[in-house]
Amino acid sequence: MTARLREALRSTAEGVPAYPVYERALATARRDRRRRLTAATGALLVLVVAGVALPLARTPAPGPAATADATLPDRVGLPPIGTLHVTDRPRLGPASVIFDGPAPRLHGWNDINVVGVVDADSDSYRIMRMGGESLAGESVHLSPDGRYLARPDGDQDDPRVDVIDLVTGRTQRLTSTVDRSVSSSPVGWSADGGSLVVRDDVPVTFEGATYTTVLSAVTVGEKRWTRLAATAEEAHVGSVVAAAPGRLAYQYGRTVAVTDLDGREQSSFALPDETWLAGKGAWRPDGAALTLATRRSETDEWTLRQVDPTTGRDVGPLRLPAVSGVVAIRLLGWAPDGSALVAAYEPDPLAPDPPLEEQTDPPATSDQQVHTVRVLALTPGATAPRTVLTAPDQVVAVDVADQVIRSGRIRDARPPGGVGGRFWLWSGLLTVLVTVSMLYVGRQRIALWLDDRRVKRACRPARPGRQRPTWTAR
Amino acid sequence: MVESFHEFVVHRSPALCRTAYLLTGDHQLAEDLVQTALARTYRHWRRVRDGNPEAYVRRVMYHQQVSWWRRRRLVERLEAELTERADTDHSEATTLRLSLDAALRQLTPRQRAVIVLRYYEDLTEAQVADALGCTLGTVKRHGHDGLRRLRAVAPELVDATAERSTR
Incomplete structure (x- = not known):
């Protein structure tokens, strides 16, 4: 039997005094309760803060306020490192300006191009990354109300155009329905923003040495594709598209055609030499006339007529001042005071002259020719253009939402500095990851340290009223 | 009649302290163990006072002791003071007690808890399983292993017939 074991256990237990633990047990219980209350309060505060912050981070409702407050920033800056993307939360909402170019923070690794997007009424910036070449106003277009961004996407087996909603962050894909198309790219919006004009390249031969360019009007909601024109690639159809309510004007070769959105041609006329359709704002506000841009070769001046x-x-x-010393101008639109807002592409002094065969093409605004871009206001009766938006060097393309131009308001802009939201997000995640990793790696040391603390506390000299037990047998 | 927490501590703390010492083998740890268990009981006093508060305290003590042991991985401290006293007192009771103290240190907390509950509290194996919150098989295994180890380190505590009788 285990009689001796029982006897030894009882004998040992009899020598154990009753420890004076009542007061200290109460104190421990109260301290634990305070800690729990503090922790619960902290958790509640976090919940409250999150409850306040989350609605702020929620998608803003698109409304008239956003469009009513739209203003043109008087300058744009390079997006800070770690700037949030256009699809990140909190959403940007309608934009006022987009821009891009070969500037350092607009050109990423692996041939990634970055388009800067500026909020309609503040200096909030977002970026949009693109795999291929991007030029704001030529291959990337801001919708008239500034809410949507259209960009080319996909590959030659599945060419498409993406339309990104800056309010919801959702992307709508408009897959090309043009037979044998190998490339699809937006070239402009309709005046109401309901349709997008898209250019497709279709190889003529199997080898794909020559192409036919197909111009289509695509309704964004229903994804209905309507063919507008098909020409040889050399005609550069769609290089300039201007929209008026219910009508489109586009240039191909030395001809300007006017059609409705169903592709029915209403008129066409030939362009004189050194003259081009002025840009997306070529329609006068009343829709009664089209604006052409003319380069005077003898003075290198650009004028509108x-x-x-x-x-x-x-x-x-038009009695508008001429623009000189630029590679090209593109008419963006008309302000309420009758001023024409044009993007003026300033030449890169180190750029080589274009080959002779290209000198009759539409004005080149590629980054090889342009040093920077400005937006000028050509006010009727003024003697010289007025600069209304400047951009850093190597920002070579810009597009402005029609509603911003129509508002006629310009604000003092302060482009953001420092680092962007993604930088803090990744830094925070990295910090948490490193901290957790360090705690995991050092968990044994931490456990030992905590245990040592507890043991040291337990081995402290006896407190008053805490009698050391004796081993006198009873 | 429902007693107050203070009355409960006054009446039951001597027994709890004895059990705590047998579980830990150290007065300081035993005191901390009782204190922690009573503090936890105090927080839930309204809920447990109508039932069996002492059983609740004991269960907290058993689990707390196992938890502490897991954290410190059986960092046992030698009680040099007790060894010196052993030299000065050679009575049979003291010798038995010291043998038990040394032998219990060779057990894991669960084995120790099973031994204490079975042979000091005189609980059945089912009651031990209920108190420790484990299965009957676990209690049998820990009891068997504990007795075997005790017989190895302190054969004078567990005679051969005892082990045979438990099988």
Whole structure:
């Protein structure tokens, strides 16, 4: 039996005094309760803060306020490192300006191009990364209300155009329905923003040495593709597309065509030498005339003039100042005071002259020719253009939402500095990861340290009223 | 009649302290163990006072002791003071007690808890399983292993017939 074991246990237990633990047990219980209360309060505070912050981070409702407050920043800066993307939360909402170029923070690894996006009424920035070449206003387009961004995407087996909603962050894919298309790229928006004009390249031969360019109008909601024109690649159809309510004007070769959104041609006329359709804002606000841009080779000046959209004949002077010393201008739109806002592409002094065969093409605004871009206001009666938006060097393309131009308001901009939201997000995650890893690696040391602390506390000299037990047998 | 927490501590703390010492083998640890268990009981006093608060305290003590042991991985401290006293007192009771103290240190907390509950508290194996919150098989295994180890380190505590009788 285990009689001796029982006897030894009882004998040992009899020598154990009753420890004076009542007061200290109460104190421990109260301290634990305080800690729990503190922890619960902290958790509650976190929940409250999260409850307040989350609605702020929620998608803002698109409303008239966003469009009513739209203003043109007087300058744009390079997006900070770690700037949030256009699909990140919190959403940006409608934008005022997009820009890009070969500037350092607009050109990432692996041939990634970055388009900077500026909020409609503040200096909040977002970026949009693109795999291929991007030029704001030429291959990337801001919708008239600034809410949507259209960009080319996909590959030659599945060419498509992506339309990104800056309010919801959702991306709508418009897969090309053009037979044998190998490339699909947006070239402009309709005046109401409901349709997108898309250019597709279709190889003529199996080898793909020559292409046919197909211009289509695509309704963004229904994804209905309507063919507008098909020309040889050399005609550069769609290099400039201007939209008026229910009508489109586009240039191909030395011809300007006017069609409705169903592709029915209404008129066409030939362009004189050294003259081009002025840009996406070529339609006068009343829709009665089209604006052409003319380069005077003898003075290297650019001027705007208005013509009848049916015949192409001049319909009267515009009395706008000429723009000189630039590679090209693109008419963006018309301000309420009658000023024409143009993007003026300043030449890169180190750029080589374009080959002779390209000198009759539409003005090149590629980054090889352009040093930087500015937005100028050509006010009727003024003697010189007025700069309304400047950009850093190597920002060579810009597009401005129509609503911003129509608002006529310009604000003092302060482009963001420092680092962007993604930097803090990744830094925070990295910090948590490193901390957790260190705690995991050092868990044994931490456990030993905590245990040592506890043991040392337990081995402290007896406190008053805490009698050391004796081993006198009873 | 439902007693107050203070009355409960006054009446039951001597027994709890004895059990705590047998579980830990160290007065300081035993005191901390009782204190921690009573503090936890105090927090839930309204809930446990109508039932069996002493059983609740004991269960907390058993689990707390196992938890502490896991954290410190059986960092046992030698009680040099007790060894010196052993030299000065050679009575049979003291010798038995010291043998038990040394032998219990060779057990894991669960084995120790089973031994204490079975042979000091005189609980059945089912009651031990209930107190420790484990299965009957676990109690049998820990009891068997504990007795075997005690017989190895202190054969005078467990005679051969005892082991045979437990099988």
